[in-house]
Amino acid sequence: LKHTSLVAHGLLEPVFRIDLVVVVVSFKEINECDSNPCQNGGRCIDLVDNFTCVCVVPFTGQHCETGTLIP
Numbered sequence: 480l481k482h483t484s485l486v487a488h489g490l491l492e493p494v495f496r497i498d499l500v501v502v503v504v505s506f507k508e509i510n511e512c513d514s515n516p517c518q519n520g521g522r523c524i525d526l527v528d529n530f531t532c533v534c535v536v537p538f539t540g541q542h543c544e545t546g547t548l549i550p
Contacts, residue, residue, distance in 0.1 A: 519543045 512523035517532035521543030524531050534543035 517543050519546070519548070 508527070510525050511528075511530035512525045515523065516530060517523045517534070519535060519538040521532040521534045521538060524533060532541065532543050534540070534546075537548065538544070538546035540546075
């Protein structure tokens with residue numbers, strides 16, 4: 480007896496198909512506060528790819544660079 484495949488002869492289509500896709504993502508989180516960007520006693524909060532400064536009164540600005548301390 481000879482076995483033949485109906486798929487091989489084009490009489491039937493395969494019922495399923497499996498595709499495998501592997502995606503590898505790697506990244507290194509950098510602490511943007513390591514460079515001490517906040518001035519005048521401001522506290523740095525590290526965010527993903529960014530930072531924010533919490534300024535001490537009366538200082539403002541992205542780096543707490545604006546303002547004058549009155550004695």
